[in-house]
Amino acid sequence: MIVVRKLIGTQHRVLGAVVLLVLAGVAALAVRAEGNDRELVAAAQPGQFSAERGLAHLARFATEPRPLGSPASDRAEDYIAGEMRAAGFAVEIQHAVGSRAAPGLVTFGRVDNVIATLPGRDPTGTVVIAAHYDSATTGPGASDDGAAIAAMLEVGRLAGAQGGARNDLVLLFTDGEEDGLLGAEAFVREHPLGRAGGVVLNWEARGVSGPSLMFETSRGNAELSALFADTVPDPRGDSSMVEIYRNLPNDTDFTEFKAAGFDGMNFAYIEQPAFYHTAGDSLANLDPRSLQHHGDNMLALTRALGDADLPELRTDRDATYFRIGPVSIHYPNALVWPLALLAAAFVVGLAVLARRRELASTPRMALAAISVVLPIGVVMGLGQALWWLLVALRPGYHMMNGLLYRPGFYEAALAALAGTALFVWYLLLRVRLGPAALAVGALAWPAVLGLVCAAVAPGGAFLFTLPAGLAAAGVLSAMIPVRWAGWPAVALVAGLSISAIFFPVLARGVFDAVGMVYAGAGAACLALFGLMLLPAVELLLPEPEAFTGKIWAVPRTRLWAVPATVAVLGIVSVAVGLVVDRTDPAHPQRSHLAYVLDAETGQAHWVSAELHPTEWTGRYVTGRDTAVLPAGYTAEPLWTGPADPIDAPGPRVELRHRDGDTVTMRVTSARAASSLILRFDRPIDLVTTTVPGAAPVAVPVTGTRPDGLPGEIRFRDLPPEGVDFTVRTPGADRVAVTAADESLGLTGAPGFRPRPADTIASIRPDSDVMVVVRTYRM
Numbered sequence: 001m002i003v004v005r006k007l008i009g010t011q012h013r014v015l016g017a018v019v020l021l022v023l024a025g026v027a028a029l030a031v032r033a034e035g036n037d038r039e040l041v042a043a044a045q046p047g048q049f050s051a052e053r054g055l056a057h058l059a060r061f062a063t064e065p066r067p068l069g070s071p072a073s074d075r076a077e078d079y080i081a082g083e084m085r086a087a088g089f090a091v092e093i094q095h096a097v098g099s100r101a102a103p104g105l106v107t108f109g110r111v112d113n114v115i116a117t118l119p120g121r122d123p124t125g126t127v128v129i130a131a132h133y134d135s136a137t138t139g140p141g142a143s144d145d146g147a148a149i150a151a152m153l154e155v156g157r158l159a160g161a162q163g164g165a166r167n168d169l170v171l172l173f174t175d176g177e178e179d180g181l182l183g184a185e186a187f188v189r190e191h192p193l194g195r196a197g198g199v200v201l202n203w204e205a206r207g208v209s210g211p212s213l214m215f216e217t218s219r220g221n222a223e224l225s226a227l228f229a230d231t232v233p234d235p236r237g238d239s240s241m242v243e244i245y246r247n248l249p250n251d252t253d254f255t256e257f258k259a260a261g262f263d264g265m266n267f268a269y270i271e272q273p274a275f276y277h278t279a280g281d282s283l284a285n286l287d288p289r290s291l292q293h294h295g296d297n298m299l300a301l302t303r304a305l306g307d308a309d310l311p312e313l314r315t316d317r318d319a320t321y322f323r324i325g326p327v328s329i330h331y332p333n334a335l336v337w338p339l340a341l342l343a344a345a346f347v348v349g350l351a352v353l354a355r356r357r358e359l360a361s362t363p364r365m366a367l368a369a370i371s372v373v374l375p376i377g378v379v380m381g382l383g384q385a386l387w388w389l390l391v392a393l394r395p396g397y398h399m400m401n402g403l404l405y406r407p408g409f410y411e412a413a414l415a416a417l418a419g420t421a422l423f424v425w426y427l428l429l430r431v432r433l434g435p436a437a438l439a440v441g442a443l444a445w446p447a448v449l450g451l452v453c454a455a456v457a458p459g460g461a462f463l464f465t466l467p468a469g470l471a472a473a474g475v476l477s478a479m480i481p482v483r484w485a486g487w488p489a490v491a492l493v494a495g496l497s498i499s500a501i502f503f504p505v506l507a508r509g510v511f512d513a514v515g516m517v518y519a520g521a522g523a524a525c526l527a528l529f530g531l532m533l534l535p536a537v538e539l540l541l542p543e544p545e546a547f548t549g550k551i552w553a554v555p556r557t558r559l560w561a562v563p564a565t566v567a568v569l570g571i572v573s574v575a576v577g578l579v580v581d582r583t584d585p586a587h588p589q590r591s592h593l594a595y596v597l598d599a600e601t602g603q604a605h606w607v608s609a610e611l612h613p614t615e616w617t618g619r620y621v622t623g624r625d626t627a628v629l630p631a632g633y634t635a636e637p638l639w640t641g642p643a644d645p646i647d648a649p650g651p652r653v654e655l656r657h658r659d660g661d662t663v664t665m666r667v668t669s670a671r672a673a674s675s676l677i678l679r680f681d682r683p684i685d686l687v688t689t690t691v692p693g694a695a696p697v698a699v700p701v702t703g704t705r706p707d708g709l710p711g712e713i714r715f716r717d718l719p720p721e722g723v724d725f726t727v728r729t730p731g732a733d734r735v736a737v738t739a740a741d742e743s744l745g746l747t748g749a750p751g752f753r754p755r756p757a758d759t760i761a762s763i764r765p766d767s768d769v770m771v772v773v774r775t776y777r778m
Contacts, residue, residue: 015489016539022493023533026500031508033325036211036269038234038289038296047158049295051288054150057083058283062146067137067744068109068176069674069717076133076149080114080173083153087160089116089171096190097694098175098182103703106687108723109716110694111175111183115193118159120167125310126198128170128262129155129302130184130253132177137744138761138768139281143269147286148203149173151295155302165306170198177253179716184253188260190695199224199310200264201301202254203294208280209287210271210512212294213237216245216254218263222319222332223312228265229321229328231304232297237267238322239459240506247457263314267297270512273403277763278590320462324501333458340447340454340461343469347447350472351440353479359436368433368441372531375425376445379527382417383520386410386574390516393578395612399590399762402517406587409577411511414519416570418526423563426534435538442531443472463506467499467532475535492536503529585757591617592762595643595749598630599650599774604643605629609764613639616759620751630773632679632738635708644750650774651676651739652722661729662686663778665737667715668722671772673741676715681736682729684711690724736777742769 043052061079066072081091094113099106114133131148135141156171170193176182188194214228214237221242229235254266269290275281321330354360360368390410391397397404404410429438450465474495478488507525514521583589591614597604605628606620613621621639628640649670657664667676688698704710715723718741729735746752746768755761761768 015486016536019489019492019496019536019539020533023496023500023536026497027504027529030325030501030505034211034236034505034508036209036271036287036289036293038211038292040288040292049151049154049158049292049299051292051295054147054154054291054295055283055288057150057153058142058146058286061133061149062135062140062142062283064140065137066133066135066141068111068134068179068182070744073134073175077112077114077173077175080133080149080153081116084114084116084156084171087116087153087157089118089156089160091116094187094191095694096186097689097691097697098180098184098186099689099697099699100180100182100185101699101701104683104701104705104710105712105714106684106699106701107180107182107714107716108689108697109176109179109182110691110719111186111717113175113183113187113191114173115187115191116156116171116173117193118164118169120169120306121164122166123168124166124308126168126170126193126196127302127305127310128172128193128198128200128257128264129203129298130172130174130200130257131203132174132183132253134175134178134183135281136178136277136763137765138277138763139279140283141281142283142286143205143208143281143290144276145177145204147205147291147294151203151291151298154295155299158299159302159306165303167306167308167310169302169306174253176716179714181251181253181256182716184256188256194260197261198263199305199313200254200257200262201298201305202252202257202264202266203298204252204266204268205290206268206270206276207273207512208271208275208285209290210269211236212267212269212290212297213241214265214267214297215241216252216266217242218258218265220263220315220317221265222315222317224263224265225319225321226330227304227308227313228301229330232300234293234296235323235328236293239318239320240322240457240463241509243453243457243460267294269294272405273512273515274400274405274587276403279760280588318459320459322462324498336454336458336461336465339469340450340465343450343465343472344447346469346472346476347440347443350443350476353476354436354440360434360440361437364433364437365440368429368437369444370441371425371429371433372441372445375421375531376524376527378421379418379523380520382421383414383523384518386413386417387516387519389574390578391611395610396583396589396614397516398611399592400515401763402515402519404516404581406581407511407516407577409573409580410516410519411522413570413573413577414523415526416566416573418523418530420563420567420570422527422530423566426537427563430541435534439475439534439538442534443468445531446528447472463502467502470498471495471532471535478535496532496536499529499532503532583758588758588760589614590762591755591759592764592767593617593620593746594766594768595746595752595770596629596633597645597648597770597772599648599772600630602645603628604645606641606643608639609636609762610639614759616755619753630738631775632681632736633740633773646748646750646770648772650772651741653678653737653739653774653776655778656724658778661732662726663729663735664724664726665778666722666724667739669718669741671741671743672720673743673772674716674718675742675769676718676723677740677742678713678725679709679738679740680711680727680729682710682732684713684727685730686728687713688726689715690726691719692721734778736775738773738775740771740773742766742771744769746770
C-alpha cells in the first residue's frame with residue numbers, strides 16, 4: 001500500500017521482492033513439511049512398529065485382488081485369523097449378511113468379519129481398531145486396505161506380547177467394505193460388540209503414499225482430538241478436514257460406526273491417488289513410510305486408549321486443531337466466533353484507517369470487495385476449462401476421474417492461470433480504485449468466509465480467520481511510523497506468513513483429494529493466497545497515477561509483460577504436462593470392457609463406458625447402439641460391439657408368493673456366478689432377503705437411481721443355493737425384472753485377448769465381468 005511504500009522509501013521495490021521471496025520460501029517449506037518423511041523401523045527393534053514386518057504380512061495376502069467371497073479373500077481371512085490367534089487374541093468369525101441402501105438401490109452381501117478380542121484388566125469400555133481386508137476387484141489392494149490390515153496384525157502382536165491393557169481391545173477386520181460397507185453394517189447391527197459401542201479407530205487409504213491423516217471424527221471430538229495430538233509422534237490432519245468430509249457423499253466403514261453411536265477417529269493416506277482401486281495398488285508402488293506412519297499412529301493410540309478412562313473422552317464439544325510447522329494448536333470451538341469477529345474487526349480497522357488517511361473511500365473499498373468475484377470466478381472457470389481441454393486432448397483421462405499419475409505441470413499451469421487472472425484484475429482496477437481499496441477488498445473475503453465457517457463449519461474457520469486477521473494486523477503494523485526502514489517489510493512478512501502456510505497446503509490437499517476433475521477448487525485456494533499478497537506485490541509496482549475517473553485506466557504498459565509472461569508459462573506447463581504424463585507399463589491407461597449375453601435371444605455383445613475407446617478396447621466395440629443389449633440392462637450410453645455367444649443359462653427367478661404389490665422370489669445362478677443384479681421397471685420401497693444360515697435382513701429403499709432406473713437390488717457372494725427376496729413395488733401388481741448374474745474375469749469370453757502392458761482395467765465395478773441377462777415378467 002502507498003503509506004507502507006512511503007515509509008520504506010526508495011528501497012520499497014527491493015524490500016517488496018524480499019518479502020515475496022520470504023513468503024514463497026515459507027509456502028514451499030509448508031508444502032514440503034506436509035509430506036511424509038517417516039524413518040522406517042527395522043524388524044529387530046523391540047516394542048516398536050516396524051514397516052518391515054508389516055510388509056512381510058502384505059506379501060502373504062496382498063498380491064492379488066481379494067473381492068468379497070473370492071478364494072483370495074478366504075485365504076486372507078484364514079491368514080488374519082491365524083496371526084491373531086498366535087498373538088493371544090480370542091478370534092471369532094462373524095458370518096452374516098450385510099446391507100446398504102442408496103436412492104433406488106439396495107446392496108446385500110455375505111460377509112465374514114474377523115473379530116479378535118483381548119480382554120482388559122479393569123475395562124472402562126472397549127477400544128476397536130478397524131480396517132477392511134477385502135479389496136476392489138481390479139487390484140490387490142496393498143494400500144486399500146492391506147496396509148492397515150498389516151499394521152493391525154503387527155499392533156496386535158505387540159499388544160498381545162505386552163499383555164492386556166486396562167480396557168478391552170477388539171481388532172475388527174471387516175469384509176465387504178468395497179461393496180457398500182457391508183461387513184461394518186452387519187457388525188453394528190447384529191454383533192453384541194457392535195451394539196455395545198466404544199471408541200473406534202478406522203484406517204483407510206486412497207492412494208499409495210503420503211502421511212497418515214486423521215481426516216474424520218465423531219461429533220464431540222474435543223477430548224479425542226486432544227489425545228490424538230498429544231499421543232502420536234507426528235500428528236497430521238486438522239479440523240477443517242473433518243468439516244469438509246462431513247459434507248461430502250464419501251463413506252468408509254467409519255460411517256456405520258458413527259451411526260451406531262461409536263466415538264472415534266478415521267485415518268487415511270491419500271497421495272498418488274491415480275493408483276487407487278487399480279492393479280497399481282500393489283506392493284511395488286506402496287510407500288513403506290506410509291505404512292510406518294499408519295502403524296506408529298495406530299500403536300500409540302492403541303496404547304493410550306487402552307489405559308484411558310474412556311467415558312471421560314466423550315463430550316458434546318468439538319474442537320479446532322491444526323499444526324503450524326511442528327507446533328500443534330488446539331482450542332475449543334467456543335473461541336471460533338470471538339476469533340472470527342476479531343479478524344473481521346482488524347479488517348474493518350484497516351478500512352477505517354485507509355479512509356481516514358484518504359487512501360480509499362468507502363464506496364471504492366466496497367466496489368473492490370465486490371470486484372474480487374471476477375478473478376476468483378475466472379480462476380475457477382479456467383480450472384474447469386483446463387480439465388475439459390485435457391480430456392479433449394487426452395480422452396483416457398476421462399476414465400481416471402481426474403486422478404492423474406503426474407499432475408504437477410498441470411497444477412503449475414493452474415497456479416500460473418491464477419496469477420494471471422489476479423494480476424490482470426489488479427492492473428485494471430489499481431488506478432481507478434486504488435491499491436488500498438483493493439487490498440482491503442481482498443482481505444474482506446477471508447474475513448467473511450471466516451464468519452460463514454464459524455456459523456456452518458466451525459472447525460474450518462481458522463483457515464480464513466487467522467490469515468485475514470493476521471494479514472490486516474500485519475498491514476496495520478507496517479503503517480506504524482518506525483525509524484527503521486525495514487520495519488514495514490518485517491511486519492508484512494509476519495502478518496502474511498500464516499497465509500503462506502495455510503493456502504498453498506490447502507491447495508495441495510485439494511488437488512490430492514479431488515484431482516483435476518475439480519481443478520477449479522484447488523485454483524481458488526491459490527487465488528486466495530494471491531489476494532493476500534497484494535500489499536507486498538504493491539511494493540514492486542510504480543506509484544499509481546492520480547484517480548482519473550476512467551474505470552479501465554491502465555498503468556504503465558510494460559507492466560502487462562508480467563501477466564503475459566505468466567500466462568505463457570501456464571500454457572507451456574500444460575504442453576510439458578502432456579508430454580510428461582504419458583502412459584507406460586508403470587503408469588498404465590485404463591480401459592473398461594464387459595461381456596454381456598442375452599440368455600433369451602442368445603446374442604452376446606461387448607460393452608464399454610470409455611469416452612473414446614482405447615486401441616485395445618476398439619478391437620471389441622464398434623458403435624453406440626445400445627438397443628442391441630438386453631432390455632433393462634442399462635440406461636447408460638455405452639459403446640457396443642458383437643461378440644460370440646457362450647453356452648450359459650441365465651439366472652433363474654422363481655415366483656414363490658404374491659401378496660398385492662409384494663412378491664417373494666428365489667433367484668439362483670446355474671453357472672455359479674459370484675454376483676447378482678435385479679433391475680425392476682417399477683420403483684421399490686422395501687426389500688427383505690433371506691439367505692440359508694443367516695437371519696433375514698429387511699431394508700427400506702427410497703428414491704430412484706441417478707441413471708433413471710426405478711429400482712435395483714445387488715447381491716454379492718451369491719450362495720450356490722440362491723437367495724430369496726421379498727420386494728414391494730408400491731401400487732404395482734405387475735412388474736418386469738431384469739436379472740443379471742456376473743462372474744469376474746473375461747478369460748472365458750470367446751475372442752478375448754489380454755490387455756497390453758500399458759493398459760489396465762478401469763475401476764468401475766462392472767469392469768472385466770461376464771454378464772448373463774434374462775428378463776422375467778410377474
